[in-house]
Amino acid sequence: MSGIHVSTTINGDQIDYVCEPEETMLDVLRDRLGMTGAKEGCSTGDCGACSITVDGRLTCSCLMLGAEAGGHEIGTVEGVAQGNELHPVQQKILDHAALQCGVCTPGIVVAAKALLEKNPDPTETEVRYWLAGNLCRCTGYDKIIRAVMDAAQELRSA
Template sequence: MAKLHVSTTINGEPVEFLCSPQQSMLEVLRNTLGLTGTKEGCGTGDCGACSITLDGRLVCSCLMLAAEAEGREIGTIEGMAQGDRLHPLQRKFLELAALQCGICTPGVLVAAKALLDRNPDPTETEVRYWLAGNLCRCTGYDKIVRAVLETAAEMREEAAR
């Protein structure tokens, strides 16, 4: 079977890869490009562990064909930190112990960042709704929601300075 050549941007960097027509973006991220932060949980788009952004929109990479990345902008968990400096969400998740095993955490962080990029002042209800597509079996959602809300408040304060 012929391979497809895909040119895309991942975490702000131009990337080219070859893929089979049926390969998922999740498979290419992990196995071809070595970006293993995005996790496979269910493979059916139900758990959110594989969440990435595609042109700023939150998507499940297990449901996306890699060929669909042609000419698009993809964001993964690896793109959240700036060099050695963690994203404020990542710092707050650590501070508030809003994570445990790490399978769902990358997807939750990507989803939370997508929310804050779209709405920097979400209500608790909006955070819970936005993260409803991310399943976690290790920790309660309260710490996660609190971490997102506190990060949003800190980011608004910093932007106001």
């Protein structure tokens, strides 16, 4: 393989990998690094199932080349929980039964966490706007929005 050597930080860990120039970050995460939380939904950046953060900015990993990750801080759904403790967004999604098939859930968790880090006191409209890039065909969105609002309240109280 004549690929590109990349050195990056993923979920706080220094990671080195080799990828081909045409490989997306989604391909690298799933196929090279075994991080299968991000899902391939559309491969066009329209569904949000593959959402990650790059230097804290929400990004569709299907639209980013793996070679572009060099020197950046990547956050994936695998890094959301702290040890055996679920992040409040994850726990509230469970508490509110805000998931069904699970394809969209990792992207929603990453997006919601990114929102709450940027804005710990969002309005319902802001949550809806922020999650508009994450498509869910199973739950509707009401339970997801309620879960994120509840997680925001818990984080503010902590």
